[in-house]
Amino acid sequence: MPDQQSTLRAQRRAETQRAIQAHAVRLFTERGYDATTVNDVAEAAGVSPMTVYRHFPTKEDLVLIDQHAQLVADRIAASPANQPLVRRIGGALIESTAALTGGRGDGLSASGQFLLARLRLMISTPALRAKHLDNNYALQQAIVTALGDDTDPDAVFHAHAAASACLAAMHTALVRWAEDDGLSELPDLVAKALTAAFGDDAVRDRPDAR
Template identity: 80%
Template sequence: MPDQHSTLRAQRRAETQRMIQAHAVRLFTEHGYDATTVTDVAEAAGVSPMTVYRHFPTKEDLVLLDQRGRLVAERILASSAAQPLVSRIGGALIDAAATLAGGGEGHGLTADEQFLLARLRLMISTPALRAKHLDNNYALQQAIVDALGDDDTDADTAFRFHVAASACLAALHTALVRWAEDDGRTELPDVIAKALAAAFGDDFAGTGLGG
């Protein structure tokens, strides 16, 4: 069954990707980002450097690559077009963060939250990663705009989508930095919701975590 084989390949690929990224983040944290090479990561993961590059085109991607774009787009597509733009985008960002953080319930950090926290600390402290993070944000912004519109979206409407997405991502970045500086003591979705509410007030009020 081709579909089943395709699903299994995708699962194996995702598992390999997670394994490589986990080793990379551990080595970067223990030895420093600049002092750790892709070859070091490959050796720790038990794969070839070529395999690492097949999953992560750049060294920066070993820290920053995640599923946010797909998750955010899916949630925007599932939201109501009757909502304010920042509610649709903000709710999607909160939902995606909750998924990536592993859905903690206040009983200490989950493994996913610890991993995300380590990645954020590396991003904040490493200039090369901060620059790559900006590139990733542009890609995420475009994914948001694509999910909001379609082929018939006019230029003025697309401009509004870009502005709303950019503003929401700025609030998200501020929330992520605050969460990392606070050692993850507050639930990440709550920190993001607080940042969005501070930025947009009534336009964001009442979105909850589902958008």
């Protein structure tokens, strides 16, 4: 019973967080990031400002916090350990963006549309662009942890280098996707960016690669 109660509390917390963030992104998009206060977000979401801060410690977090790191980490952990680092990381990035946007040829899912709105805000708002670097570092750490070998300093160094390079390629794809208003397939753009940076071997095993 305690486990079930913990699960329900976690679900309610996640639902509250999603609702607050959805209202925040909507208001930031409609009114502008700088013109919208945390109190405005709290009022729209029907919660107190303290509740907003409990879920999102800073105003920037209302746009930047997401579950992408866990999604990528789970896919890396499930990938064959004998594959090259770049292919393991790149494959996870492609798969996670497909999950977030609805895949290829299916149109943007609701989560994909939400990702696009958040991305537009990140690109257009200086304060968010700066904070985005912290988010990227957290994602890089999650990738390195998921790769698993934390006992060999050289292996950790190689993992950090590969993760950083793959994330730079993905960032290029994300900016292009936002500029294209989400009309391109984001997984394809990520694959193309990885191929441009590392060659065909980076995504060679992708079953739907073009």
